[in-house]
Every structure is written in structure tokens, then in C-alpha cells.
Amino acid sequence: MPRIALAALAVATVAVAIPANAQQNIDFSKVEIKTINLGHNTYRLEGQGGNITVAVGSDGIIMVDGQFAPLHDKIKAAIAAISPLPIKYLINTHFHGDHTGGNEAFQKDGAIVVAQDNIRVRLAAGTTNGISGAKTPPAPVGALPKQTYIGGSITLEVGGRKAELTHVNNAHTDGDTWIYFADANVLCTGDTMNNTKRYQTIDYANGGDIRGMIRATDTYLKVANDDTKVMTGHGPLASKADIAEFNAMLKVARERIGKLFDEGKSEAEVIAARPLKDLDAKWAATDEAAINFLKMAYNSFKRS
């Protein structure tokens, strides 16, 4: 019995270490979509991959992120159980596959995928993960966003519901969008922050930068109040206090790692110095995760 329990634990640990956008080892047939009512005709869907937000207007639906392609039918059924209206827009918070995997199937159903333009470019070209070296092949044409914007903010509207989309430069990736539904006081951050109480991936090989994640979370602290429902890409529903906690951690990391970078320390020297040791106890699930976060934060500064 203990042997079996240990084996199960080892499998669980391995699963956590796999990048969130890796599809392998996920048994999609076992994934269930859970719907949580956030009030004001706005819903949170949890499945496998990035959390989904659904806003229902009088003549259509806006959804934020679409998880993995094999979950399309289940997600579609969960949304149909909320409302019979058509999904007009599917917003991508960034290009990672656990957020954009549903693009092709939802666009085939008639939705328009909306995203910052770098998502279209990266999905079309394919990408490489800086830490693992894993390659994601180019996405099919039907998966590319049909409507893109470059910078600043745009507003999408369906039957009285407005989503305000804002691009933040170089944060989790170089194509992040955060979304605010003012009428429901729901803020969707994508992966510019998480609420797992763990370090977050900074996809530095694809334009990510810890300083952009700080800029993003500084902005969220201004937009949010104590009643704001914060939809992070991963982790349970968050509050303004969770943003503040995550933002404070990032600022400590930026200061300490940035100082070592400015002193000319190499990546290997920064890893050997372990400048975030006090934070690792809380924020790193494993030693490997602690080292990866150091690498990702360090490489941010190479963008200068």
C-alpha cells in the first residue's frame, strides 16, 4: 500500500512539473468542466488548462480562453447549459496551448477569436520553450485569431455586455491581453499572474519579462477593489489581496535578480547564489521549479 501511494505521489509531482501547455499525459476523457456563477450573467469554467470566463449578453456570448482542443465539446456543452445564445467572441489572453487549443473548433462553430497580434504571429510560426526546448508546431490556419489589435485597449460588445481588452507589453509572453468586465467587476488576467501561490512561468523565449508582469499587476491593483473577482489563468478565483501578494513577490525577485544581473553575474552564478531562498519555501513546489524561476527572471533582463 505505501509503495502504491508513493508511486501515485511521484506521478502527481511529475504532472506538476510538465509545462502547462503540454498536452501529453492528460486524459481528456476524465476531465469534467465545472461551472461557477460569478453573478451578473458571468461565469467561471474550470477544466484542464487555463480557467475560462463566460459573459452572457442579450444576443450573444463572450468567452475568455478556450483550453485544449479535445475539451471543445465538453466546454461547448457547459456553455450551452448556461445559455442557448451563440458564442460571438473567444478572446485569447496569450498563445499557450492550454488557452488557445479550442480556437479552431470554436471558430468553426462561428465564434471570432480576438487577440493581440503577436498571438497570431506565434501560433502561425510555431514556438520553442526556453526552459525545456520543447517545440510547438505551427497551428492550422483555422486556429489563428480572425481579429487582432496591436496595443492599447479595445472594447468588444455583445447585447449590453462590454469586455475591455488591454495589451500589456512583454509580461508572461509578448502577446498578453487582460480583460475587464466592468458591469460584473470581473478582471481576467490570463497568465500575467496566477493564484496557485507558486512562481509563475515567464516565457522569456517568447517575449516574457518579469518587469512586464510587475507592470501588469501594478495596473490590476489600480483597477481592482475589494469586491473584484479576479480570474487568473490558473488557481482558484482570486481577490485584490492575492494580486498584492503576488505583486510583492515579483518585486522582491526583480530587485534581487536584477541587481545580480547588473553586477554582471552569469545565469549559473545567480543560480548558485540562490537569491530567493527565503521565498522558495513558499513559492516553489520543487527545487527544479525554484531554479527555473531564477532562470526565467534572469533571462528577462537580457531584453534590456
Ligand SMILES: [Zn+2]
Ligand atoms: Zn501561459
